Amino acid sequence: MRLATREAFTGFRKAPLLSTLGILTIAFSLFAFGLFALVALNIRNALRTVEERVEIRAFVADGTSPEAISTAMGDIGSFPEVLRVTYVSPEEGLVRAKKEMSEFSDVFESEFLPGSMDIRLRPGFRDPTTVKAVAERAGTYEFVDDIGYGQEWVENLYKLRTLATFAGLALGAAFALVAVIIIGATIRTAVLARSREIAIMRLVGATDGFVRLPFLIDGFVKGVLGGLLALGMTWFASETISRSMIRTEFFDTRVAVLGVIAGALIGLLGSLFSVGRHLKEV
Amino acid sequence: MIKFQGVGKEYPRTGIALSHITFHVRKGEFVFLTGPSGSGKSTILKLVFMEEKPSHGDVRVSGVSGRGASRREIAKLRRKLGIVFQDFRLLEDRNAEANVAFALEVTDTPKAAIQPRVHRVLAQVGLASKATSFPRELSGGEQQRVAIARALVNDPFILIADEPTGNLDDRATRGIFQLLRDINSTGTAVVMATHDLDLVRRADCRVIELNHGRIVYDSAETPVGAPEPEPGRAPTGDTA
Numbered sequence: 001m002r003l004a005t006r007e008a009f010t011g012f013r014k015a016p017l018l019s020t021l022g023i024l025t026i027a028f029s030l031f032a033f034g035l036f037a038l039v040a041l042n043i044r045n046a047l048r049t050v051e052e053r054v055e056i057r058a059f060v061a062d063g064t065s066p067e068a069i070s071t072a073m074g075d076i077g078s079f080p081e082v083l084r085v086t087y088v089s090p091e092e093g094l095v096r097a098k099k100e101m102s103e104f105s106d107v108f109e110s111e112f113l114p115g116s117m118d119i120r121l122r123p124g125f126r127d128p129t130t131v132k133a134v135a136e137r138a139g140t141y142e143f144v145d146d147i148g149y150g151q152e153w154v155e156n157l158y159k160l161r162t163l164a165t166f167a168g169l170a171l172g173a174a175f176a177l178v179a180v181i182i183i184g185a186t187i188r189t190a191v192l193a194r195s196r197e198i199a200i201m202r203l204v205g206a207t208d209g210f211v212r213l214p215f216l217i218d219g220f221v222k223g224v225l226g227g228l229l230a231l232g233m234t235w236f237a238s239e240t241i242s243r244s245m246i247r248t249e250f251f252d253t254r255v256a257v258l259g260v261i262a263g264a265l266i267g268l269l270g271s272l273f274s275v276g277r278h279l280k281e282v
Numbered sequence: 283m284i285k286f287q288g289v290g291k292e293y294p295r296t297g298i299a300l301s302h303i304t305f306h307v308r309k310g311e312f313v314f315l316t317g318p319s320g321s322g323k324s325t326i327l328k329l330v331f332m333e334e335k336p337s338h339g340d341v342r343v344s345g346v347s348g349r350g351a352s353r354r355e356i357a358k359l360r361r362k363l364g365i366v367f368q369d370f371r372l373l374e375d376r377n378a379e380a381n382v383a384f385a386l387e388v389t390d391t392p393k394a395a396i397q398p399r400v401h402r403v404l405a406q407v408g409l410a411s412k413a414t415s416f417p418r419e420l421s422g423g424e425q426q427r428v429a430i431a432r433a434l435v436n437d438p439f440i441l442i443a444d445e446p447t448g449n450l451d452d453r454a455t456r457g458i459f460q461l462l463r464d465i466n467s468t469g470t471a472v473v474m475a476t477h478d479l480d481l482v483r484r485a486d487c488r489v490i491e492l493n494h495g496r497i498v499y500d501s502a503e504t505p506v507g508a509p510e511p512e513p514g515r516a517p518t519g520d521t522a
């Protein structure tokens with residue numbers, strides 16, 4: 001085992017440039033992934049707060065009878081997705097609008113707001129699709145003039161999150177592929193540089209596992225280093241954004257460890273592919 | 283211990299290298315494998331240490347079949363074989379001691395057991411005083427002794443030597459040959475390929491002679507002086 005570890009480090013000495021490149025591409029792979037994952041994480045947190053406040057407002061036409069409204073509220077209240085329905089009179093609506101959008105308070109000064117049925121959904125039913133479905137059902141009442149539920153906001157956030165996740169995955173995967181190829185190339189160089197030694201190992205009865213081990217350790221160590229580097233870079237990026245733009249949350253320890261493990265796996269995979277193929281040649 | 287039964291070998295590009303090879307090597311035997319260059323001596327030895335698989339028939343070494351052995355079984359088998367070549371195959375960046383120890387290090391030998399065994403075999407091949415010399419500081423004969431020490435350090439029951447004296451002068455050749463005889467006298471079987479007919483004639487050992495990939499003479503099968511078997515008069519049913 002000590003022999004294997006020692007031999008792994010000769011990999012660095014024999015091909016320092018390619019080794020460094022390998023570590024850097026692993027780091028960039030995980031950094032790209034980490035950055036987008038960070039965006040996705042923070043959007044998710046934002047969505048959670050937004051979702052808690054998700055509310056469907058069904059604006060009621062002027063002059064609708066209170067009976068009609070209360071029947072409708074009873075109906076809507078019995079939807080399984082609905083937590084509760086409250087009626088907001090035009091006067092209350094105006095007060096609330098001023099409070100919610102204090103910057104625009106003068107706009108509402110003269111404006112008349114219709115009364116509305118405010119529908120809150122149960123937790124777990126606050127995703128855009130359900131919100132939209134409930135809103136559409138509430139909109140089927142003849143006296144409902146207009147429906148508002150901040151749909152664009154929620155939908156855009158969702159889209160952004162999906163986009164960030166996929167962009168991170170795609171970019172990360174592309175870098176990971178390049179990393180696997182580069183690690184493979186370093187291992188290839190290392191294998192060829194030591195083909196004589198390997199041939200003798202084989203001759204005296206070293207098992208494939210033993211011959212392979214130092215190269216796998218080599219790839220593993222490079223992967224861990226790349227993973228740590230990526231973690232550092234992602235943390236630095238997160239801090240910079242936090243300080244200069246908006247407060248962001250960083251990954252918890254579990255996810256950070258997972259990232260480093262991912263790096264180790266990329267390194268291991270690169271050496272595994274390469275060593276399997278090239279050991280047959282020597 | 284070594285059993286060739288109707289063995290044929292074809293290489294992808296060069297074609298048939300061996301055909302109808304049948305012979306046994308018993309425990310503790312000393313066998314010369316002779317024949318002109320290209321007659322198939324090295325191929326037979328490669329089949330013994332299973333670097334090549336037979337195309338026909340089967341090779342059995344210590345119960346391991348050349349047809350069916352897994353890579354792991356082959357590795358385990360090689361720990362019980364000692365193999366030396368004409369070109370020594372030493373690692374230039376390690377001294378004699380380290381070259382011999384290498385064979386133990388890569389086969390899971392406990393660290394404490396390595397040093398004494400290395401010293402024992404270096405003494406056995408007469409190189410105790412040159413343990414810390416590097417290959418470039420040693421003569422050809424001495425380098426071959428290091429290679430033999432490395433082959434012996436795992437206590438093999440067969441020593442396989444492919445033209446071990448091919449790069450050596452007469453004196454060194456005699457020294458190496460005597461060393462192989464000494465090793466054989468301790469019970470290790472030796473199979474040595476050589477085209478040095480003087481060496482073969484002077485020694486009183488079993489000789490298997492090859493020509494064009496066939497055994498044309500085996501002193502264990504044919505009384506000396508009997509006519510050589512005709513090429514092609516091989517056992518039937520093994521050419522499938």
Ligand SMILES: Nc1ncnc2c1ncn2[C@@H]1O[C@H](COP(=O)(O)OP(=O)(O)O)[C@@H](O)[C@H]1O
Pocket residue numbers: 293294295296297298299317318319320321322323324325326
């Ligand atoms: N690895 C190989 N690939 C293709 N042909 C080979 C290979 N090794 C040996 N041969 C062929 O097999 C024949 C026997 O070679 P070899 O066993 O090396 O003979 P020897 O050791 O008696 O000189 C030769 O014709 C040689 O060209």
Ligand SMILES: [Mg+2]
Pocket residue numbers: 323324325444
């Ligand atoms: Mg040969």
